[in-house]
Amino acid sequence: MNWPGTLLNGRPRVREDLLFQLRTRSPHELWLVIVDASASTRRHHALRDAKGLLAQLFDDAYRQRARLALLTASGTTPKWQVQGLKASSGLGVWLDQLGAGGGTPLLAALAQAQQWLTVRRKRFPAEQQRLLVVTDGRLKDLGAMSAVACPGLLIDIERGPIRLGRAKELAAALEADYRHIDEL
Secondary structure, eight states, X not given: OOHHHHHHTOSOOSGGGOOOOOOOOOOOEEEEEEEEOOGGGGGGGHHHHHHXXXXXXXXXXXXXXXXXXXXXXXXXXXXXXXEEEEOOTHHHHHXXXXXXXXXXXXXXXXXXXXXXXXHHHHHXXXXXXXXXXXXXXXXXXXXXXXXXXXXXXXXXXXXSSOOOOHHHHHHHHHTOEEEEGGGO
C-alpha cells in the first residue's frame, strides 16, 4: 500500500482511491564457478594467484547477494563444493584449504555443470545464470565441447615461459569471454 500517495489525494472513500506500490524484485543471480585445481596449476604459483581472484569473487557475490555454485576439477572426478547457496564467509575456509593435485577432469566438470544448469533453469526460470571457469587450459584433448547456455568467462591462469594457449581454444568452444589473469 502506498499510504503517502493515497493520503496526499485526500481521505480515501472507495477502493479506487487507494494507491498500491508495485513490488520490484529483480531475479536472483547464480554464479557457477568451476576451478581447475589439477597438478599443473601449481606451476609458477598459478593457483595461488587464482585464490586471490576467487576470494574477491566470493566477496563480490556476498555483497551482491548472488547465489554460488562451486565445482572443483582435480583428481579423477569433479567435486561439488556448493550448489546454489548464498555466498558466505565459509567459502574462505574452503579456499584456504584448496590445494592442487591429480589430473584434470575439467571436461567432465563442464559436462556436469551444463546438466546441472539445465535442471536448475527449469526449476528457477527467472534466475540469471553466469559461468566462470578458472583454468590453465592444460588439457590433452578438448573433445566435442558445446557452448554453455549462459554468459560465461574463462580466466586463464597459465603462467611460465612456455604457454600452450589451450584456454583460448576452450573459451571459444564454450562461446565464453576470455581473459588472462594478468589482465585483471
